[in-house]
Amino acid sequence: MLIAGACGVESREQTFRIAEFVQRQGATIYRSGWLKGQNRPIINGKPEYVGIGEEAVKILSEVQDKLGIPCVTDVQDVSHVYLLAKYNIKYLMVGARNADNLHLLRETRKIYDKYNPNGQIFLKRGPSMTIDELIGAGEHLGGPDRVILVERGIVSYDRTPQTRWRLDMVGVAHLKTYTEYKVIVDPSHGSGDRKLVKDLCRASLAMADGVMVEVHYDPDSSPTDAKQTVDFDTFSEIARFYKEGAYGKR
Amino acid sequence: MLIAGACGVESREQTFRIAEFVQRQGATIYRSGWLKGQNRPIINGKPEYVGIGEEAVKILSEVQDKLGIPCVTDVQDVSHVYLLAKYNIKYLMVGARNADNLHLLRETRKIYDKYNPNGQIFLKRGPSMTIDELIGAGEHLGGPDRVILVERGIVSYDRTPQTRWRLDMVGVAHLKTYTEYKVIVDPSHGSGDRKLVKDLCRASLAMADGVMVEVHYDPDSSPTDAKQTVDFDTFSEIARFYKEGAYGKR
Amino acid sequence: MLIAGACGVESREQTFRIAEFVQRQGATIYRSGWLKGQNRPIINGKPEYVGIGEEAVKILSEVQDKLGIPCVTDVQDVSHVYLLAKYNIKYLMVGARNADNLHLLRETRKIYDKYNPNGQIFLKRGPSMTIDELIGAGEHLGGPDRVILVERGIVSYDRTPQTRWRLDMVGVAHLKTYTEYKVIVDPSHGSGDRKLVKDLCRASLAMADGVMVEVHYDPDSSPTDAKQTVDFDTFSEIARFYKEGAYGKR
Amino acid sequence: MLIAGACGVESREQTFRIAEFVQRQGATIYRSGWLKGQNRPIINGKPEYVGIGEEAVKILSEVQDKLGIPCVTDVQDVSHVYLLAKYNIKYLMVGARNADNLHLLRETRKIYDKYNPNGQIFLKRGPSMTIDELIGAGEHLGGPDRVILVERGIVSYDRTPQTRWRLDMVGVAHLKTYTEYKVIVDPSHGSGDRKLVKDLCRASLAMADGVMVEVHYDPDSSPTDAKQTVDFDTFSEIARFYKEGAYGKR
Numbered sequence A, B, C, D: 001m002l003i004a005g006a007c008g009v010e011s012r013e014q015t016f017r018i019a020e021f022v023q024r025q026g027a028t029i030y031r032s033g034w035l036k037g038q039n040r041p042i043i044n045g046k047p048e049y050v051g052i053g054e055e056a057v058k059i060l061s062e063v064q065d066k067l068g069i070p071c072v073t074d075v076q077d078v079s080h081v082y083l084l085a086k087y088n089i090k091y092l093m094v095g096a097r098n099a100d101n102l103h104l105l106r107e108t109r110k111i112y113d114k115y116n117p118n119g120q121i122f123l124k125r126g127p128s129m130t131i132d133e134l135i136g137a138g139e140h141l142g143g144p145d146r147v148i149l150v151e152r153g154i155v156s157y158d159r160t161p162q163t164r165w166r167l168d169m170v171g172v173a174h175l176k177t178y179t180e181y182k183v184i185v186d187p188s189h190g191s192g193d194r195k196l197v198k199d200l201c202r203a204s205l206a207m208a209d210g211v212m213v214e215v216h217y218d219p220d221s222s223p224t225d226a227k228q229t230v231d232f233d234t235f236s237e238i239a240r241f242y243k244e245g246a247y248g249k250r
Helices: A012-025 A054-067 A078-086 A102-115 A131-141 A169-178 A187-191 A194-205 A232-244 B012-025 B054-067 B078-086 B102-115 B131-141 B169-178 B187-191 B194-205 B232-244 C012-025 C054-067 C078-086 C102-115 C131-141 C169-178 C187-191 C194-205 C232-244 D012-025 D054-067 D078-086 D102-115 D131-141 D169-178 D187-191 D194-205 D232-244
Strands: A002-005 A029-031 A071-075 A091-094 A121-124 A147-151 A182-185 A210-214 B002-005 B029-031 B071-075 B091-094 B121-124 B147-151 B182-185 B211-214 C002-005 C029-031 C071-075 C091-094 C121-124 C147-151 C182-185 C211-214 D002-005 D029-031 D071-075 D091-094 D121-124 D147-151 D182-185 D211-214
Touching: A002 A012, A002 A232, A012 A029, A012 A054, A012 A232, A029 A054, A054 A071, A054 A078, A071 A078, A078 A091, A078 A102, A091 A102, A102 A131, A121 A131, A131 A147, A131 A169, A147 A169, A169 A182, A169 A194, A169 D187, A169 D194, A182 A194, A187 A194, A187 A210, A187 D169, A194 A210, A194 A232, A194 D169, A194 D194, A210 A232, B002 B012, B002 B232, B012 B029, B012 B054, B012 B232, B029 B054, B054 B071, B054 B078, B071 B078, B078 B091, B078 B102, B091 B102, B102 B131, B121 B131, B131 B147, B131 B169, B147 B169, B169 B182, B169 B194, B169 C187, B169 C194, B182 B194, B182 B211, B187 B194, B187 B211, B187 C169, B194 B211, B194 B232, B194 C169, B194 C194, B211 B232, C002 C012, C002 C232, C012 C029, C012 C054, C012 C232, C029 C054, C054 C071, C054 C078, C071 C078, C078 C091, C078 C102, C091 C102, C102 C131, C121 C131, C131 C147, C131 C169, C147 C169, C169 C182, C169 C194, C182 C194, C182 C211, C187 C194, C187 C211, C194 C211, C194 C232, C211 C232, D002 D012, D002 D232, D012 D029, D012 D054, D012 D232, D029 D054, D054 D071, D054 D078, D071 D078, D078 D091, D078 D102, D091 D102, D102 D131, D121 D131, D131 D147, D131 D169, D147 D169, D169 D182, D169 D194, D182 D194, D182 D211, D187 D194, D187 D211, D194 D211, D194 D232, D211 D232
Parallel strands: A002 A029, A002 A210, A029 A071, A071 A091, A091 A121, A121 A147, A147 A182, A182 A210, B002 B029, B002 B211, B029 B071, B071 B091, B091 B121, B121 B147, B147 B182, C002 C029, C002 C211, C029 C071, C071 C091, C091 C121, C121 C147, C147 C182, D002 D029, D002 D211, D029 D071, D071 D091, D091 D121, D121 D147, D147 D182
Antiparallel strands: none
């Protein structure tokens, strides 16, 4: 799987432009968030950026319809599961901040068991979850037949500038060796530094089932995750590794 | 503040017995969870323990009415905020697993701004939140006038048996020195080992605004958190430190 | 034990001035380093500060002779054990950077077994040592009869400005509950922030066998550890807690 | 670079057997430790395994002479630098336990500056060193012309069984992107689990300048690091990736 897209849905134009590009390069799923937010409600006197709300989900739905590429976006509440279903969004993702929200995991599972038993869900590892806890959270959602795990970096004592999170490749190797889960690596969040993403994709494709990458035609203009978002040229190179298949085989 | 109680509401009898005891020793708030859950849905072939549901909230409400001690319990979803309001539970707590669930923080704030502007909320620090992120989460809920922060241990590389979490007393000192927040320490979760709770209460009362302790008449019978729950005798000693006031002054 | 002193021996005058002051306030041991060094050999174009070498050891020896207060200083090499012996320095300390240097631990033990079997050694916990590894390192030096353990903060994912290290009070409680070791807490290194040292001393004295504090008449002028060094007024308050004994009993 | 060998020199026969095998498979340097030791001096009533001492260095010297493959082994003390020189051991390595032993770093540099200015040194990252501190330690030894950095895993809150350390691939990407250092990855120590080594070598060879692997004809018989040591068949596969060059290019 080559999953790519903007950190967030900013507008119809921005989303279509990026989705068309990554699809042309070979991306198999378009990713973009509709629910943004920041650590503080007010930052430097301005309210945090929260995105454009339900309109963003509608845009992703149009991307699916018009471009034919499936989309994945995140849920933070049970009501969001229904919202994404209303717009036929193909995949939902439980993000890192909610990965051990047991209530959300259990209720989402019930909804899928009833209405979408063959649907698949992406589950991002919480930044302080152990591998065992991640496996447990996956079981809460229905296990390896339904859940695709995403390693996106764990907290570490080392915060060398621009590399806040540390991708846990040992955890990825452990999951691939001892469990049946499919595992995707997200080097954008996992490094926090766009200059490192290409190399980490190369390493990830050598071990995992795919990568998830934040891409933008003008990364610096991205209202969120700008520092870890790669530009179109860099993504083209990543897509080339992926297509050549050299690094994806286990 | 001396906040104490069973990890979870098991039954009316169990809850009243513990609440009466801790109140008599000087506890100012009774704490107990109504929403339990474990890392895996099935453990050793048995379904995880999930508690007795809404019945538990009703029992806490009766404790408030009959004993006159206010209660605090947790929410994992916006609907739970309304549920606790329905039963007049005095304090709600956002637990460590939801401390960076921005949706829950923002919606809870809106409800409080509208219906309970003078109400107070306990916010537990997520186990991989930085102090700055905890301060930010507190702002999402309404800031120091509304929010009481709870240090309950952060992840650490050191997992010496039975001490899974590590209380961050530096973080507590930082919060007390640089912010206006009231800060409570939870040495039960913060150490994971009932033998360490008394000493850590002593240290905490020397710096913070109170402690939160898990207590049970028969700790080993507790279906959750048994290893970190102290017995009645130990709690009496902790309450004595608290009452003598020697360790609570800054 | 109330152990206090400058981070490093800068000069005879500086050392005597600080030693006299802390002794008058009730300090039982004077601490100061003779071997300084920094993470890089060249910083902003200037060579790292390395201290005044053997002259510093001589000054500490004079402090012992003239003031009658015993001193503790650090070793980084087997040859330093002999050097400190030559000057009759009462206590040596294996610092955090060498706490798992097995060669140094074993050779130091052999020298003590032979020449100073009743001598005591301070062993600082390495910043990524588990409690079990610290206990093991203590055994390499000769066990609880010879070794006094010093908790000085462990690495943590949280690097909130000026609090680089996190004191592990759970580890201290564990050592006091399950082992025979004497345990000292060092809130100066353990917090990295002079404003937090007083509160953390209070908490530490409630649980441990003493504290170790960096003190200077002009903290900002200290060539090393300036941010975590307290001034004379603050140290007087810490010494008062210590003397009143309220926080030292377990 | 493909660096391989037994964790420790057990005997002449064991060392030659492994060195011949890894050389035939394409290894460019033979690695093996001569100074062993464990966290405790006595384990289950038996003294820790400490290896065969200077005899081990002599055996490595013979390996160099008879097989023509250069060797690398570790130093824990300045005297060991001279010992390795006496036996003409091609490369020395400062191990993770000594990576921030400033005295050893500085003295080693002086010796090399004087006697072996073109010699190269392997420096393993300490398990709680930041990337910036590792770069600083490298400067203490003489910088990128002399020093080859080895990422061998950092401490992490996640201790899922058999994966005690976590390889920091973000750190490797950072070093390769922002510095001139050559970087080797050690997935044996970096994962602690022999089943994960092959996958992690694949990922490492996609980014770094080489790998360092612990190999034994009978891994379970290895007195140290048995769980992380791969057998001959596994090493052959790793050597094949290396030779095919597919993963080594940046």
